[in-house]
Amino acid sequence: MTNTVGYSAIVGALVVSLVGAVIAFAAVRTGRSGLAALGRRASYVVFGLACLANLTMVYALVTHDFSVGYVAQVGSRSTPMFYTVISLWSSLDGSILFWGLIIAGYTAAVVYIHRSRYRELMPAVAGTLLVVNAFFWLLLAGPANPFTQVFPVPADGPGPNPLLQNHPFMGLHPPLLYLGYVGLAVPFAFGIAALITGKLGGDWIRAVRRWTMAPWIFLTCGIVAGAWWSYEVLGWGGYWAWDPVENASFLPWLTATAFLHSIMVQERRQTLKTWNILLVVATFLLTLFGTFLTRSGILASVHAFTEGLIGPFFLGFITFVLLASLVLLAWRTDELKSEPTLDSVASRETAFLLNNLLLVAFTFTVLLGTMYPLIAEAVRGVKVSVGAPYFNRMSVPISLALVFLAGVGPALPWRRGSPELLSRKFVWPSAVALLAGVGFWLLGARDFWTWLTLVLAVLAVGLLWGEFWRPARARMQAQGEGMGRALASLTLKNRRRYGGYVVHLGIVVMAVGIALSATYRKEREVTLAIGQSAEFAGYVVRLDSLYAGREAHRDFVEAAFGIGKGSEQLAVLTPRLNYYPMSDQPIGTPHVRTRPHEDLYLSLMAYARDGSTATVNIIVNPMVVWIWIGGGIVALGALFAISTVGTGGVTGRRPEIAVERDAQPIRAAVGGSD
Amino acid sequence: MSFKKLLIPASAIPIIALLAYGLTRDPNKIESPLPGREAFAFSSETLDGDTVRLADLRGSVVVMNFWASWCVACIEEHGYFVEAERLYADSDFQMLGIVYQDTPENARRWMRMRGGDWPSLIDPNSRIAIDYGVYGVPETYFIDKTGRIAFKQIGPVSRALLHQKVDSLLAAPATGDLTATERSAEAISVGESPGHVGDQPVEESDRPTSEGQP
Amino acid sequence: MISVKKIAVQHVLLVVALIAAVALAVQEGWGAQEESPAVTTEQVDPALEEQVREIAANLRCPTCRALSVLDSPSGMAQEMRGLIRDQLLSGKTPDEVTAYFVERYGEWILLQPKAEGFNWTVWLLPVLLLAGGLVFVLMTARRWVQQGQARAAEEGQEGEI
Missing domain, CATH: 1.20.5 (Single alpha-helices involved in coiled-coils or other helix-helix interfaces)
Incomplete structure (x- = not known):
């Protein structure tokens, strides 16, 4: 029964999205608004059916209906309710079902919000999104069907992958990532709609900014939450292993970031039209590619789901999207030409071009490194690995150049700046950065890249601060406001601009956290008897007790370590090893004590059967928390940038224009009043 | 559409080709560099307290199996080894177990429970396992009478594969050069995919003549 | 105020x-x-440990997927670190230790491809792309500036540049 309802909803969603896509494209061709409205209605119906299919699955999971294939695969009576519900996305078929819900949700949201605007673009947007929908529902109706009938019905199931039921973050990280990943289909649909309709000018660029920002924020949070999850769960004290699947989530983030910057150039200077289309297509393709990597099993990865017919389906769809986009692009090349002009090389425009170059080179490097094992096997016939040492070496210089631009870019004015203005903006921050550089060197920062990161971070913070401070001072002088008030009214009226700068600050904070924690991490593995202590990196770690226990879904062994500094007692940390019924090897849960300047990270490695000794890995990680804080700053800044004055949400009426108009006098004040 | 414009979509072809190629490969299959080489010497204590030196087994076909009591995939193949021990009792055949990342008590309990009279060696600090490039358990090495590694199976062995390998190695003369088969490093699959391993076309790689001719 | x-x-x-x-x-x-980090339970030679870390960071942990022997908390990685330390203590050079692992596990165990032969592509292509891109962007920017100047000159005399 449950299977019938769920599968009917899936097939229904497939049929309606196909029919809806045909209707929507017919609306593009004929320009009839009745057809467009019908296409919109199809999107709502698909969303309704997607909700039905997902709710049916959640119901089956919660009621332990093991006649449902997916439940028999991931369900278990002993799994706590929270992990039972989120096991919706803990395995292959369920996660694709959840994807279906998200893509249907985005589609319905886009057509609803823009129901009376962008009359030429919207039917094509809806049509494109419905085609994407149709693909996912086709997967679900065929090779990824989660509602297969199981007979005889088993009494119990194995439960989800132990790693995925070990930390509540699993309830947060995948949905965020999916919301980001899937959401990037929307800007793609706008890009394709622009190509189809030939409306390559302002409209699609204006509409697409928020529809890129929103998934971008989700994706950023998803990536950071994923890093945090692996830090808290995997027990090796790191947060990013350059695993193919991590790379897959990072690649579209890079191109989406490039896109968010380059559309500003098109908005201002009506150029880079082809480039923007290419970026948005590449971003969507990279999300498909990432899904393909995780779900086809072509690269070995800790995260990979098992293989099946899904790989060929995905490859087919990637081919279709790639060829269709490129053919459309080739068809419109003549209309995409622009005659750009630039007033000065030292301008914001150039900074954006360099930013795009760096982000694309970064994307290329990560993509090449990820795919190289496959390339090497095809060319040389030998299996090779490309891992963290390669990616770190290649990405550090590019990342530092990006940190540099994060500060310098915003300080460079559009078009051109007078030499006096430039020198006023740059002299102090550069001087402070140089002094700080000498200071860091004297303090003992001998690792060149880390030292450079710190210096560039100081420079960027100084330059960004100037961008807040200068106009705020102009306001203070002009209107007699206090500093806080001036800053508040300034930023509130230019949310997009200052939100962006806050994002840059967050990135700089993350860069500092990453550089310091990677360079100055210390670790030592020790075996301690009960009552014995070890001294490491200023901490005294004493093994107090070792005990075993049982929870509903797992057994565990936990060790209690008293932590001290000198003679002072600081905390008791209790890392543990969990034993799940269906898993051979224990899954550790490290215990982390987080402080602003460093984390103390204890990971239980082994213990004596008689409870007399325990082996613990002690890791001291400086400044790790700043990576999460930086991620939070990025998210908040980005949210601020897309929030609107007055009307909330995405429906605001062209706030950019109001902002731009408003920004002029301030910029004039900045230029003139110093 | 002009020729130049066609070039834009054509640029997609190599990417698609690479991904399609990827679909035909199994990332968990790693070719071991070891088959064809002399088996590395070691000696270690068995679970019963005796000492076994690999060199003393020269002249027999040695099936060396890395296993652990916590390894689920090891259960099924263990039955085949018990069977083989009986079947080849009169041949120059020797089973040899090496306990991987496990305690001797657990390993002894397993052997009592599941049978098998062959020696199982304790591997302190996993030195033997690392020496033989073990990725995980189960892994099985087939060593010929001259003391060379003829074949390495990553993942559980099937009954067919076990008999095929042992039969062909028993049939080979105790001296002489390596045949093409033995040198051919066969792609083998890591990890727990029992169905997968059983499906491997063992016959193909086992015919010395067909291998040598392109 | x-x-x-x-x-x-x-x-x-x-x-x-x-x-x-x-x-x-x-x-x-x-x-x-x-x-030198003092541990009550064992004596540690910092220079040796540094060498062990350097070698282990470049070896792929065989039982896990993306982690290095240095980072992996698995038992096998732990034993491998011990083996690296022992081999260094017995007088092997770091290159010889790495070569030992490549001999047993194949090139697969190296976490970064050796810079030789075809492997150069993975090292050099990104650098070439970046360098070429940089030249391209700067030349494009200059061309656009020239176009801008030309257009400004066309548009009239009052626009002083």
Whole structure:
């Protein structure tokens, strides 16, 4: 029964999205608004059916209906309710079902919000999104069907992958990532709609900014939450292993970031039209590619789901999207030409071009490194690995150049700046950065890249601060406001601009956290008897007790370590090893004590059967928390940038224009009043 | 559409080709560099307290199996080894177990429970396992009478594969050069995919003549 | 009206304080690193440990997927670190230790491809792309500036450049 309802909803969603896509494209061709409205209605119906299919699955999971294939695969009576519900996305078929819900949700949201605007673009947007929908529902109706009938019905199931039921973050990280990943289909649909309709000018660029920002924020949070999850769960004290699947989530983030910057150039200077289309297509393709990597099993990865017919389906769809986009692009090349002009090389425009170059080179490097094992096997016939040492070496210089631009870019004015203005903006921050550089060197920062990161971070913070401070001072002088008030009214009226700068600050904070924690991490593995202590990196770690226990879904062994500094007692940390019924090897849960300047990270490695000794890995990680804080700053800044004055949400009426108009006098004040 | 414009979509072809190629490969299959080489010497204590030196087994076909009591995939193949021990009792055949990342008590309990009279060696600090490039358990090495590694199976062995390998190695003369088969490093699959391993076309790689001719 | 100067001083102080905070935090790390970490249970030779870490960081842990032998908490990686240490103590050079692992596990165990032969592509292509892109972007920017100047000259005389 449950299977019938769920599968009917899936097939229904497939049929309606196909029919809806045909209707929507017919609306593009004929320009009839009745057809467009019908296409919109199809999107709502698909969303309704997607909700039905997902709710049916959640119901089956919660009621332990093991006649449902997916439940028999991931369900278990002993799994706590929270992990039972989120096991919706803990395995292959369920996660694709959840994807279906998200893509249907985005589609319905886009057509609803823009129901009376962008009359030429919207039917094509809806049509494109419905085609994407149709693909996912086709997967679900065929090779990824989660509602297969199981007979005889088993009494119990194995439960989800132990790693995925070990930390509540699993309830947060995948949905965020999916919301980001899937959401990037929307800007793609706008890009394709622009190509189809030939409306390559302002409209699609204006509409697409928020529809890129929103998934971008989700994706950023998803990536950071994923890093945090692996830090808290995997027990090796790191947060990013350059695993193919991590790379897959990072690649579209890079191109989406490039896109968010380059559309500003098109908005201002009506150029880079082809480039923007290419970026948005590449971003969507990279999300498909990432899904393909995780779900086809072509690269070995800790995260990979098992293989099946899904790989060929995905490859087919990637081919279709790639060829269709490129053919459309080739068809419109003549209309995409622009005659750009630039007033000065030292301008914001150039900074954006360099930013795009760096982000694309970064994307290329990560993509090449990820795919190289496959390339090497095809060319040389030998299996090779490309891992963290390669990616770190290649990405550090590019990342530092990006940190540099994060500060310098915003300080460079559009078009051109007078030499006096430039020198006023740059002299102090550069001087402070140089002094700080000498200071860091004297303090003992001998690792060149880390030292450079710190210096560039100081420079960027100084330059960004100037961008807040200068106009705020102009306001203070002009209107007699206090500093806080001036800053508040300034930023509130230019949310997009200052939100962006806050994002840059967050990135700089993350860069500092990453550089310091990677360079100055210390670790030592020790075996301690009960009552014995070890001294490491200023901490005294004493093994107090070792005990075993049982929870509903797992057994565990936990060790209690008293932590001290000198003679002072600081905390008791209790890392543990969990034993799940269906898993051979224990899954550790490290215990982390987080402080602003460093984390103390204890990971239980082994213990004596008689409870007399325990082996613990002690890791001291400086400044790790700043990576999460930086991620939070990025998210908040980005949210601020897309929030609107007055009307909330995405429906605001062209706030950019109001902002731009408003920004002029301030910029004039900045230029003139110093 | 002009020729130049066609070039834009054509640029997609190599990417698609690479991904399609990827679909035909199994990332968990790693070719071991070891088959064809002399088996590395070691000696270690068995679970019963005796000492076994690999060199003393020269002249027999040695099936060396890395296993652990916590390894689920090891259960099924263990039955085949018990069977083989009986079947080849009169041949120059020797089973040899090496306990991987496990305690001797657990390993002894397993052997009592599941049978098998062959020696199982304790591997302190996993030195033997690392020496033989073990990725995980189960892994099985087939060593010929001259003391060379003829074949390495990553993942559980099937009954067919076990008999095929042992039969062909028993049939080979105790001296002489390596045949093409033995040198051919066969792609083998890591990890727990029992169905997968059983499906491997063992016959193909086992015919010395067909291998040598392109 | 609040004195602008006073606020200027305030914000300079703020920046200085921020830098000082970072400096203090990291100095603690650096300071501690120079002392040899004392562990009550074992004696550690820092130079040797550094060599072990360097080798282990470039070897792929065979039982896990993306982690290095250095980072992996698995038992096998732990034993491998011990083996690296023992081999170094017995007089092998770091290259010989790495070669030992490649001999047993194949090239697969190296976490970065050796820079030789076809492997150069993975090392050089990104650099070439970046360098070529840089030249392209700067030349494009210059061309656009020239186009801008040409257009401004067309548009009339009052626009002084």
